[in-house]
Amino acid sequence: AYSGADVSAADEAADRAYSIYEKNLWGKKTLVYTSRKKRESAEALSQLKAIVDYVADYCREQEIGKLPGICLPSLEERISTDVLDYLEEGQMGISIPVGIYDDPEYQRQGEVQVDLSRDNVYIVGSAQTGKTILLQTAAYGLIRAYTPEQVNLYMVDCGSMVLKLFEGSFHVGGVVLSTEEEKCENLFKLLRAAVMERKQLLSDKGIGNYASYLDAGYQDLPLIIVMIDNMGAFKEYFPDQAEALGILSREAQGVGISFVITAAAASAMSYRVQANFGKKFVLNCNDPSE
Numbered sequence: 001a002y003s004g005a006d007v008s009a010a011d012e013a014a015d016r017a018y019s020i021y022e023k024n025l026w027g028k029k030t031l032v033y034t035s036r037k038k039r040e041s042a043e044a045l046s047q048l049k050a051i052v053d054y055v056a057d058y059c060r061e062q063e064i065g066k067l068p069g070i071c072l073p074s075l076e077e078r079i080s081t082d083v084l085d086y087l088e089e090g091q092m093g094i095s096i097p098v099g100i101y102d103d104p105e106y107q108r109q110g111e112v113q114v115d116l117s118r119d120n121v122y123i124v125g126s127a128q129t130g131k132t133i134l135l136q137t138a139a140y141g142l143i144r145a146y147t148p149e150q151v152n153l154y155m156v157d158c159g160s161m162v163l164k165l166f167e168g169s170f171h172v173g174g175v176v177l178s179t180e181e182e183k184c185e186n187l188f189k190l191l192r193a194a195v196m197e198r199k200q201l202l203s204d205k206g207i208g209n210y211a212s213y214l215d216a217g218y219q220d221l222p223l224i225i226v227m228i229d230n231m232g233a234f235k236e237y238f239p240d241q242a243e244a245l246g247i248l249s250r251e252a253q254g255v256g257i258s259f260v261i262t263a264a265a266a267s268a269m270s271y272r273v274q275a276n277f278g279k280k281f282v283l284n285c286n287d288p289s290e
Contacts, residue, residue: 072109075102081137084111086145093117093214094151094223096141098134114138116258117223118211120249120276122269123262125283131262132159134281135227138260139163142225143171150219154187154226158233159262178237187226188241191248191257194224198255210256224257231263249276 019034059066084097097111114121116138125131142151148170156176157163167175176184198210198221207213213221228234235242249259253276261277263269265287269277 071104072102072107075100075109081140084141086141093211094142094146096138096145098137098141114279116142116225116260117214117256119278120253120258121260121279121281122266122274122277123260123281123283124264124266124285125262125281126264126286129283129285131264131283132162132229134283135229135260135262136162139166139227143169146171148222150222152222152224154191154224156184156187156226156228156234156238157230158228158237159230163227163229178233181238184238184241188244188248191224191226191252192244194257195248195252195255198257199251202255209254213256221256224252226257226259228259228261231261231268232265235268246270246273246276249273 017035020032021029022032023029058064079100083100086096093115094117095113095115098114099112100109101112102109121138123131123134139153139155142153143166151171153166153169153172154174154176155163155166155172158178161177164175164177166172174183174187176187201221202209202213205213205218207216210221210223231242245259248257252259259277261269265285266274266282274280
């Protein structure tokens with residue numbers, strides 16, 4: 001049945017449109033007032049809409065739930081860390097959520113998990129695209145989800161110096177700024193010594209790598225995570241350490257030392273060194289070839 005007609009008002013018969021005209025001496029009429037414009041501008045309620053509104057009101061009164069939509073809702077413009085689950089059980093290794101993904105094609109949404117005990121991470125993106133924010137999110141998640149006996153952090157800040165905020169945490173062994181050359185040298189000496197010591201420890205236990213060490217139930221060896229913000233500037237300020245990064249990132253990964261590095265362009269790190277980074281995040285880049 002047709003249901004597109006307007007819903008009749010109770011006093012429609014009495015509410016007739018009328019007009020008032022004024023005639024001059026020559027008999028010409030001039031419109032003074034009309035109620036027609038007011039009536040036509042009023043939004044008419046169709047029978048179909050009236051029925052839909054009635055059913056919707058009834059469902060709300062009876063607390064009847066609405067069916068899920070065809071598409072998942074869009075992600076919030078700003079997502080806080082409060083929506084991330086840092087206490088999820090069943091995770092192997094040292095794994096943290098760093099954000100929410102949205103896959104419209106398959107109608108899936110969920111957390112982006114990063115296992116830092118198995119992969120080095122390379123974050124590439126132009127200026128002001130969120131590289132340092134992602135680095136901060138990872139550091140915050142590690143501090144929140146794990147103890148200092150499980151995770152140790154070392155940071156090299158060659159960018160905005162915002163990583164200095166984490167220096168007071170018990171998880172953080174130190175934060176190196178772009179002007180602290182001696183401090184950076186000492187950090188890489190510490191890392192080389194840790195690599196040799198851990199290789200010997202794993203060899204004595206007959207375990208091939210750090211991930212297997214954790215899977216076997218051992219918890220006495222913390223994961224060391226080195227965060228470097230702005231790889232391009234790091235190469236300029238600390239060329240010797242940048243040169244040693246290739247060998248160190250390859251050998252350290254297997255003994256529980258991971259690197260998380262940001263750069264404005266992928267070319268800031270050579271392709272030979274990039275081969276040691278199993279996880280890459282690519283944010284908005286000026287160069288389409290990135």
